[in-house]
Amino acid sequence: MLFVETQDIKPGMRLAKPVYNRNGVLLFDRNTKLTVQNIVNLTNFGLIGIFILEPAEPLPPITREEQEFEQLQTFYMFRLRDNLVNISKGKMPTDLPSLAKDITDHFGTLDHKVHFTQTIRSNTDFVYKHSVGVAIISAMIGHAMGLRESTLLSIVNAAFLYDFGYLYVPAEIMKKGEDITEIENSTITKYREKAFALLHADTNPYSIPSDSLAMVTQMIKAGRAEGDDVDRSKWLTGTTILTVADKFDRMTAMSLSRKPKSEISAIRYLIDHPESYPQNVVSALAKCIHIMPVGCCVDLTNGDKGLVLETNERDFNQPIVLCFRDNQILDLSNPKINKTIRIADVMHTMDNRVKMDDETLKQFTTDENSSKMVKKYQFKKLQIEKKLQRQA
Structure with a gap:
């Protein structure tokens, strides 16, 4: 799978990912062989580029839920853009409440x-x-933490607005990503404060939830401060959730100038910085996102590569893995094995999706000895879990 910028698209290329219009309606399905007219339509649609399949590459697997997720992302993105444009023009963002409700x-x-x-x-x-x-x-994290719907709505509304000011940041600063100077960070903060002023928090003509406005204020102040200078003592729960979601999204997002981090790399970063990212929120995130699902390919710290056969719900870092080199099954929850072999990272395709799916795994067969070993590990883990449940 390759990413090709719009100006480099050629007739005959095959789409690797579907293309939707602003209403979430399918324009071009996966595996569509592009014509000259298709390319003109894609250019007029304003895309910066598309994912294409290499000449001999088969269509990669994708579940219905994954396809719906991509469709909703496009639909939500255009709806949010219309609302933020309205606010910037002093008009009522009439669709913002219903957009927050839909996502929640x-x-x-x-x-x-x-x-x-x-x-x-x-x-x-x-x-x-x-x-x-x-x-x-944020909606998924809040649900995992057992928050009420009204709180989730406030958090989602705040998510729409706390980075609103980036729309006004000069392009030359935006291109730098996170590699910005202190002066440039101050410039960004000024634009974020300028955008916040457009919300008219004192009179609140757009009927934005008061908690949402408080979260936006706290997020902007956090962006102005540096490291330990951030005072989190009075933060709302929603602000801590937004901070974790913000970092995770930035780390795993794709751009033309930067490769995304894998989910496991992002989660590990959040875990390694508890002073900035509350661990109860990070744990809730880990319950919502597939970090190392069954079927994903991984790099091991000993240089080998493997396939996850069974996840570990207690510790995502310690699944059962099939080593490609010698067909050995490794239970990384075993202290003797984990002492020398651990997961280094997840192998991903260019669109940050793991390479295998359930249908592919059904075609995989192990030898009799390997199958016995997997069942043995599964039985031991079940016995341990039952013992822990009795003790609880």
Whole structure:
């Protein structure tokens, strides 16, 4: 799978990912062989580029839920853009409450983990895609933490607005990403404060929840401060959730100038910085996102590569892995094995989606000895879990 910028698209190329219009309607499905007219339509649609399949590459697997996730991202992004444009013009963001409700209803009620797939971002659409991504992650985290719907709605509304000011930041600063100077960071803060003023928090003509406005204020102040200078003692729970969601989304997002971090790399970073990212919030995030699902390929610290056969719900760092080199099954929860072999990172395709799915795994067969070993590990883990439950 390759990413090709719009000006380099050629007839005959095959789409690797579907293309939707602003209403979430499918324009071009995966595996579509592009014609000259298709390319003209894609250019007029304003895309910075597309993912294409290499000439001999088969269509990669994708679940219905993953496809719907990408569709909703596009739909939500355009809806948010219209609302923020209205606010910038002093007009009523009439669709903002219903957009927050839609995201909360869909992602703030899930009872299972999701594959948080990202779309490529440019300087022109960064704010909208980032804000939608943070809103979705925050809704899932809040639900995992048992927060009320009204609180989730406030958090999602704040996610839409705390980075609103980035729309006014000069392009030359935006291109730098996080590699900015202290002066440039101050410039960004000024634009964020300018955008916040457009919300008229004193009179609140747009009926934005008061908690949302408080969270936005706290997020802007956090952006102004540096490291330990951030006073989190009076932060609302929603602000801590937004901080975690913001960092996770930024680290795993794709852009033309930077490769994304894997989910496991991002989670590990958050865990390693508890002073900035509360661990109860990070733990809630880990319950919502597939970090190392069954079927994903991993790099091991000893240089080998492997396939996750079974996840570990107690510690995502310690799944059962099949080593490709010698077909050996490694239970990384075993202290003797984990002492020398651990997960280094997850192997990803260019769109940050793991390479294998359930259908692919069904075609995988192990030898009799390997199958016995897996069942042995599964039985031992079940016995340990039952023992822990009795003790609890």
